[in-house]
Amino acid sequence: MKRFTGFALALLALGAIALAQNALLINGAGATFPYPAYSKWFDVYHKQKPAIQINYQSVGSGAGIRQVTEGTVDFGASDGPMTDKQLEDFTAKRGTQILHFPTVLGADVPTYNIPGVSAELNFTPDALAGIFLGSITKWNDPAIAGANKGVTLPAADILVIHRSDGSGTTYIWTDYLSKISDTWKTKVGTGTSVNWPVGLGGKGNEGVAGLVKQTPYAIGYVELIYAIQNKMPYGKIRNSAGVFVKADLAGVSAAAAGAAKTMPEDFRVSITNAPGKAAYPVSSFTWLLIPAHIQDAAKRDAIKGFLHWMLTEGQNYAEGLAYAKLPKEVVVKELKAISKIQ
Amino acid sequence: MMTSRRNPRLLWRKSLSAVMLSLTGVCAVVAVSVLFLILGYLVLHGGRSVNWDFFTKLPAPVGELGGGMANAILGSAKLLALASLIGVPIGLLGGVYLAEFGGRGAGFIVRYAADLLNGTPSIVIGIFAYALLVLPFKHFSTFSGAFALGIMMVPITLRSTEEFLRAVPLNLREGALALGASKSRAILTVVLPAAYRGILTAVLLALARVAGETAPLLFTAFSNRFWSPGWNQPTASLPVMIYTYAVSPYDDWHRQAWAAGLLLLGLVLVINVVARLVLLRGAAGRRS
Amino acid sequence: MRGAGSSLSPRSLFSRLCQGDEIARLITLLFAASVVLIALAIVYQLWVDSALSRHRFGLHFLVTSVWDPVFEQFGALPFIYGTLLTSAVALLLAVPLGIGAAIFLAELAPQRISAVCTFFIELLAAVPSVIYGLLGVFVLVPLMRQDVQPFLKNTLGFLPLFSGPAYGVGFLTAGIVLALMILPFIISVSREVLLSVPRDQREAALALGSTRWESTWRVVVPFARTGIFGSIFLALARALGETMAVTMVIGNTPQIAASLFAPGYTIAAVIANEFTEATSDLYLHALIELGLVLFLLTFILNGMARLLILLTERKGAEVRA
Numbered sequence: 034m035k036r037f038t039g040f041a042l043a044l045l046a047l048g049a050i051a052l053a054q055n056a057l058l059i060n061g062a063g064a065t066f067p068y069p070a071y072s073k074w075f076d077v078y079h080k081q082k083p084a085i086q087i088n089y090q091s092v093g094s095g096a097g098i099r100q101v102t103e104g105t106v107d108f109g110a111s112d113g114p115m116t117d118k119q120l121e122d123f124t125a126k127r128g129t130q131i132l133h134f135p136t137v138l139g140a141d142v143p144t145y146n147i148p149g150v151s152a153e154l155n156f157t158p159d160a161l162a163g164i165f166l167g168s169i170t171k172w173n174d175p176a177i178a179g180a181n182k183g184v185t186l187p188a189a190d191i192l193v194i195h196r197s198d199g200s201g202t203t204y205i206w207t208d209y210l211s212k213i214s215d216t217w218k219t220k221v222g223t224g225t226s227v228n229w230p231v232g233l234g235g236k237g238n239e240g241v242a243g244l245v246k247q248t249p250y251a252i253g254y255v256e257l258i259y260a261i262q263n264k265m266p267y268g269k270i271r272n273s274a275g276v277f278v279k280a281d282l283a284g285v286s287a288a289a290a291g292a293a294k295t296m297p298e299d300f301r302v303s304i305t306n307a308p309g310k311a312a313y314p315v316s317s318f319t320w321l322l323i324p325a326h327i328q329d330a331a332k333r334d335a336i337k338g339f340l341h342w343m344l345t346e347g348q349n350y351a352e353g354l355a356y357a358k359l360p361k362e363v364v365v366k367e368l369k370a371i372s373k374i375q
Numbered sequence: 376m377m378t379s380r381r382n383p384r385l386l387w388r389k390s391l392s393a394v395m396l397s398l399t400g401v402c403a404v405v406a407v408s409v410l411f412l413i414l415g416y417l418v419l420h421g422g423r424s425v426n427w428d429f430f431t432k433l434p435a436p437v438g439e440l441g442g443g444m445a446n447a448i449l450g451s452a453k454l455l456a457l458a459s460l461i462g463v464p465i466g467l468l469g470g471v472y473l474a475e476f477g478g479r480g481a482g483f484i485v486r487y488a489a490d491l492l493n494g495t496p497s498i499v500i501g502i503f504a505y506a507l508l509v510l511p512f513k514h515f516s517t518f519s520g521a522f523a524l525g526i527m528m529v530p531i532t533l534r535s536t537e538e539f540l541r542a543v544p545l546n547l548r549e550g551a552l553a554l555g556a557s558k559s560r561a562i563l564t565v566v567l568p569a570a571y572r573g574i575l576t577a578v579l580l581a582l583a584r585v586a587g588e589t590a591p592l593l594f595t596a597f598s599n600r601f602w603s604p605g606w607n608q609p610t611a612s613l614p615v616m617i618y619t620y621a622v623s624p625y626d627d628w629h630r631q632a633w634a635a636g637l638l639l640l641g642l643v644l645v646i647n648v649v650a651r652l653v654l655l656r657g658a659a660g661r662r663s
Numbered sequence: 664m665r666g667a668g669s670s671l672s673p674r675s676l677f678s679r680l681c682q683g684d685e686i687a688r689l690i691t692l693l694f695a696a697s698v699v700l701i702a703l704a705i706v707y708q709l710w711v712d713s714a715l716s717r718h719r720f721g722l723h724f725l726v727t728s729v730w731d732p733v734f735e736q737f738g739a740l741p742f743i744y745g746t747l748l749t750s751a752v753a754l755l756l757a758v759p760l761g762i763g764a765a766i767f768l769a770e771l772a773p774q775r776i777s778a779v780c781t782f783f784i785e786l787l788a789a790v791p792s793v794i795y796g797l798l799g800v801f802v803l804v805p806l807m808r809q810d811v812q813p814f815l816k817n818t819l820g821f822l823p824l825f826s827g828p829a830y831g832v833g834f835l836t837a838g839i840v841l842a843l844m845i846l847p848f849i850i851s852v853s854r855e856v857l858l859s860v861p862r863d864q865r866e867a868a869l870a871l872g873s874t875r876w877e878s879t880w881r882v883v884v885p886f887a888r889t890g891i892f893g894s895i896f897l898a899l900a901r902a903l904g905e906t907m908a909v910t911m912v913i914g915n916t917p918q919i920a921a922s923l924f925a926p927g928y929t930i931a932a933v934i935a936n937e938f939t940e941a942t943s944d945l946y947l948h949a950l951i952e953l954g955l956v957l958f959l960l961t962f963i964l965n966g967m968a969r970l971l972i973l974l975t976e977r978k979g980a981e982v983r984a
Binding site: 391468477 | 683684686687690691692693694695696697698699701702703704705712759760761762763764766767768771772782783784785786787790792793794795797798802843846847850874875876879880900903904905906907911931934935938939951954957958961964965
């Protein structure tokens with residue numbers, strides 16, 4: 034018993050003293066959508082500035098919004114901009130405003146796993162809405178086959194996979210579906226967590242990708258990089274100009290081009306179903322959520338320093354991970370906005 | 376003497392008996408083999424991945440190969456150490472009260488509360504620790520995770536301490552008292568040491584139980600890509616890493632999840648075996 | 664002798680204090696009381712932090728099957744259904760297997776084998792939930808999807824119970840994983856109660872000409888019946904609260920479906936998934952209310968279990984006396 038207590042006390046001391054590095058630990062949580070990029074950024078930044086450790090946990094945009102509102106993390110991240118009500122909640126709880134900082138541009142892609150079909154499928158907006166509403170149940174339904182002449186689609190049931198957690202990726206996807214389908218808008222709506230008519234849930238982009246990869250005849254929506262990293266096929270979607278576009282950096286940048294010029298002060302904007310021939314319809318900004326007032330001076334400076342780095346050097350890493358850089362006009366505006374953090 | 380009239384019926388009953396009894400044997404074999412199946416899979420998939428990197432490196436950025444779980448291993452160690460420091464004294468001293476001082480009414484209430492705690496799903500304990508220690512202080516922390524785990528250790532420690540203290544023979548106590556020791560001194564120097572093995576077993580079993588708990592850590596210790604200095608920051612832990620990596624689509628993460636699973640299960644089983652051996656040796660020692 | 668008096672007179676109290684007895688008593692009382700305090704605090708926190716949801720939905724919460732965070736409609740029914748269904752499947756699989764094994768270990772096996780087997784089975788009880796989940800995801804789910812579910816569909820597919828697409832994840836898979844997890848509890852407790860059945864019961868049956876099986880099944884097991892039921896309740900209470908293994912194989916979909924192949928959700932799993940991200944206070948309170956429901960369920964079951972086990976042991980003692 035004595036030995037045990039002694040051992041425990043030693044461990045306690047060890048934990049407290051020996052590992053109390055001088056490193057400043059900043060905690061963030063939120064979106065899985067940009068996680069590959071953030072993970073890379075925070076790693077590179079830590080190598081450049083070893084005294085700063087930014088611990089980001091990819092737990093979903095919903096959790097990011099919630100935890101930064103409660104103050105249990107220093108910053109949040111979300112691909113769905115906070116609603117007005119959420120902004121009010123934040124100010125009510127924390128006594129200051131929450132600022133949105135776009136970081137990169139990404140795309141939600143419809144990824145699928147159909148044994149025997151390796152071709153790239155074309156999806157019309159109606160087909161996607163129907164699949165996720167549950168009104169289209171088989172792969173060889175005319176709504177899908179019509180846009181894919183030349184591909185033999187099996188008569189198998191479509192297994193829909195969606196997010197089980199509160200997700201900005203879901204927000205982007207449902208935002209798009211609400212825009213192109215009135216049925217979806219009234220029946221389900223837009224949100225980080227919705228009442229899905231069909232399908233089963235995976236946790237995080239990672240979970241959805243994992244499930245689609247392992248489940249034959251499945252379809253799900255994930256951020257582009259997850260489909261690429263896992264070598265999963267993803268389809269083209271017909272945009273508002275009638276062109277079938279595959280998600281890539283050009284398509285996403287084209288979608289953001291219009292919004293870049295009319296970007297509001299708080300940077301909250303939706304670019305799904307954007308006009309333009311080259312625009313990819315399910316594109317989105319993703320944001321870091323930073324409180325306007327940060328008490329701890331060291332943390333404040335570290336976060337501001339990181340934001341500056343992110344907008345300049347960090348952007349160079351985006352394309353390597355299949356995220357599009359921010360438009361120049363947006364970067365300029367954001368650099369100015371950093372000074373709002375007090 | 377069997378008449379030919381009763382023979383067929385008897386034959387039927389006898390063969391039924393043989394069949395049913397062998398079926399029960401099959402059941403037992405199945406039950407035991409589940410354990411070996413689990414171990415087998417973990418060794419098969421995780422064995423090769425438990426290498427030096429696994430023990431020494433931090434996790435790599437998403438999608439990149441390599442990296443390890445050094446911070447999770449240390450995180451789990453810290454969580455368990457602190458959980459024991461929180462849960463064992465409460466259970467131990469509470470058990471002493473029940474066995475040595477407690478009245479009937481008070482004893483009943485305390486035992487009832489311990490049973491309540493024991494039956495509480497671990498996720499509910501996680502919610503409690505979040506509301507108590509994360510929200511008001513505005514950060515996830517090793518401490519809140521250890522607190523949740525510590526609460527879970529209390530019921531087992533409490534009941535076992537009481538049981539083993541009560542089992543100490545009366546003449547040992549009376550001997551101590553006859554020699555002039557006060558009650559508390561008798562407990563401390565005679566009764567507790569006599570029950571020491573049983574209590575240690577219980578503590579080890581409680582430790583093994585919470586070592587694998589994931590749910591309460593999800594909202595308390597959260598997770599951390601880096602080392603977690605001190606007790607006030609979020610920390611990575613083996614069970615949470617296993618969960619996170621297992622549901623991801625990255626093969627490299629899957630490999631690491633198996634390795635972590637093997638390590639965790641190994642730890643839990645070793646603690647269990649040691650605990651039982653302690654008890655057995657104690658019993659043997661007393662008999663000889 | 665000093666301090667020998669038990670009266671509360673100031674002098675004896677003081678001397679007892681000096682000897683440390685009273686201090687010891689107070690200290691240990693404090694720690695024992697803290698157990699009660701913690702238990703009460705948990706109940707209190709669950710009650711208070713689910714207030715918004717309780718006031719908004721009242722008892723309808725228990726029978727509504729909508730879970731819609733966008734329109735803020737929350738109902739517990741799909742989760743209660745999922746929790747009960749997976750537990751029922753788990754019991755259906757684990758009880759026959761467990762009682763069978765317990766009978767073998769208590770009645771038939773030689774002492775050494777019984778002890779060794781019991782040792783291994785009790786080790787099984789120590790395997791953490793997340794490890795079961797790990798094996799569930801990588802071993803069981805593909806097995807279900809590729810072999811078991813199609814097989815069941817081909818043979819029993821006419822039953823609504825085995826209809827629908829074969830995802831691999833779902834109620835059935837979660838039930839199987841739970842069955843494996845509660846098996847050790849049923850076995851070890853049942854074995855204990857079977858061993859506590861007085862010897863003469865068995866011997867009387869055998870003396871009357873019954874076969875080994877008949878004496879076990881018709882005399883010993885019924886005698887231990889209440890204790891065995893107790894073990895089942897205990898296992899059920901454990902199954903209800905299981906979180907990690909279930910959330911990794913159940914499909915995370917709040918729905919009530921007739922088919923065992925369908926994905927579903929349990930109370931513990933939805934709390935684990937959605938707690939840190941409940942974006943509105945009502946949402947959070949609804950989740951905590953679910954926690955309260957789960958807590959009550961396990962509380963009632965645990966109480967019944969303890970009572971039953973106690974009754975069996977007392978019965979055995981009575982008969983022996």
